[in-house]
Amino acid sequence: MSLRVARARWARGLGAGCRRRASSFPVPPPGAKGVAELLREATEAEEQPWAAETRRTPGQCSVLLFPGQGSQLVGMGRGLLGYPRVRELYDAARHVLGYDLLELSLHGPQEDLDRTAHCQPAVFVASLAAVEKLHHLQPAGFSAVALFTTTASVSGTEWSLCFSFRVWPPSFIMSPDFSKCSSLWTGLYAVKIRAEAMQEASEAVPSGMLSVLGRPEAKFTFACLEAQEHCKSLGIENPVCEVSNYLFPECRVISGHLEALKFLQKNSSKYHFRRTKLLPVSGGFHTRLMEPAVEPLAQVLKTISIKKPLVSVHSNINGNRYMHPKHIQELLVQQVVSPVKWEQTMHAIYTRKKGTAFPQTFEVGPGQQLGTILKNCNLQAWKSYSHVDVLQATEDPDPDPE
Numbered sequence: 001m002s003l004r005v006a007r008a009r010w011a012r013g014l015g016a017g018c019r020r021r022a023s024s025f026p027v028p029p030p031g032a033k034g035v036a037e038l039l040r041e042a043t044e045a046e047e048q049p050w051a052a053e054t055r056r057t058p059g060q061c062s063v064l065l066f067p068g069q070g071s072q073l074v075g076m077g078r079g080l081l082g083y084p085r086v087r088e089l090y091d092a093a094r095h096v097l098g099y100d101l102l103e104l105s106l107h108g109p110q111e112d113l114d115r116t117a118h119c120q121p122a123v124f125v126a127s128l129a130a131v132e133k134l135h136h137l138q139p140a141g142f143s144a145v146a147l148f149t150t151t152a153s154v155s156g157t158e159w160s161l162c163f164s165f166r167v168w169p170p171s172f173i174m175s176p177d178f179s180k181c182s183s184l185w186t187g188l189y190a191v192k193i194r195a196e197a198m199q200e201a202s203e204a205v206p207s208g209m210l211s212v213l214g215r216p217e218a219k220f221t222f223a224c225l226e227a228q229e230h231c232k233s234l235g236i237e238n239p240v241c242e243v244s245n246y247l248f249p250e251c252r253v254i255s256g257h258l259e260a261l262k263f264l265q266k267n268s269s270k271y272h273f274r275r276t277k278l279l280p281v282s283g284g285f286h287t288r289l290m291e292p293a294v295e296p297l298a299q300v301l302k303t304i305s306i307k308k309p310l311v312s313v314h315s316n317i318n319g320n321r322y323m324h325p326k327h328i329q330e331l332l333v334q335q336v337v338s339p340v341k342w343e344q345t346m347h348a349i350y351t352r353k354k355g356t357a358f359p360q361t362f363e364v365g366p367g368q369q370l371g372t373i374l375k376n377c378n379l380q381a382w383k384s385y386s387h388v389d390v391l392q393a394t395e396d397p398d399p400d401p402e
Contacts, residue, residue: 202283
């Protein structure tokens with residue numbers, strides 16, 4: 001069996017009967033080929049030419065949305081422990097990280113969980129565990145398009161999942177021994193190095209990130225320029241204050257020196273900002289303040305064998321799919337100091353001709369921020385959205401985060 005045929009069988013399982021609520025996931029039909037068997041055949045055929053297949057419709061595909069730093073909260077992971085191999089996943093993480101990530105995720109304290117060095121691995125592992133839960137609820141499989149990025153801060157999930165999703169479905173889902181799953185170890189090790197490097201860079205300068213919900217006449221660029229001038233008046237050299245995340249129309253995240261962000265909050269009405277909120281992160285991510293972290297990240301990428309993922313992974317630098325391993329390596333480094341183009345990525349994924357069906361979308365990980373953003377970017381696409389909860393074991397999730 002060719003790789004594309006195997007993947008297509010996975011695709012048909014998801015699109016055939018998904019509904020908006022997690023409780024309505026269909027049961028695979030009797031006699032369906034086992035998940036592990038499909039994976040094994042797909043992996044064996046990986047280097048063979050892809051056979052021709054019927055093009056999948058959007059209803060036969062799925063989009064996975066992975067949150068990032070800023071979505072963390074104490075207790076995440078509690079709703080996942082009853083699903084197969086989730087505890088083993090956290091045990092593997094403990095060996096890679098050198099501390100008990102499950103204990104930190106379940107019991108905090110919150111200030112320790114908010115530290116970049118801890119937060120990025122915690123969100124990453126909770127999201128992978130949510131994929132295991134989704135796999136258990138939807139055993140016929142997922143498919144086709146996976147979107148890995150962040151909401152309002154660091155994109156560590158995308159960074160590491162480029163390695164973990166070398167095969168589809170992820171090999172760690174079926175692995176009887178997480179300690180032997182090289183893709184998981186590689187992805188988690190990569191995000192560990194990334195988080196530690198960015199933690200060190202954030203401690204060098206008092207900085208942060210400010211979520212801003214504006215009005216149609218909001219002046220984001222002008223506000224940032226005036227905030228920079230304010231910092232200069234305080235004696236801060238080369239101040240940073242710029243848009244770091246494009247979330248949805250009229251909503252941005254601004255990163256930079258803390259004094260600049262405080263200035264924007266104090267003068268929010270002048271710039272037609274409806275609401276501002278400092279995010280629970282430790283630095284001004286996705287700006288040049290993170291330049292000290294670039295070299296360590298580039299070095300660790302050189303030690304890792306990068307291959308093109310077998311699902312579509314979209315870069316949040318420009319919204320485009322990664323097309324080549326070298327492309328992945330270059331953009332993952334640039335991502336640390338470049339703004340997140342989430343709104344543009346949403347358009348790249350969901351824009352389609354009138355009357356065309358939308359794929360089923362699952363947000364896997366803590367919080368439902370990405371569902372809120374999707375709703376504001378594309379209401380029709382959001383109607384096929386579901387959230388895989390990481391807090392409650394028994395759930396009936398409301399797809400409207402409001």
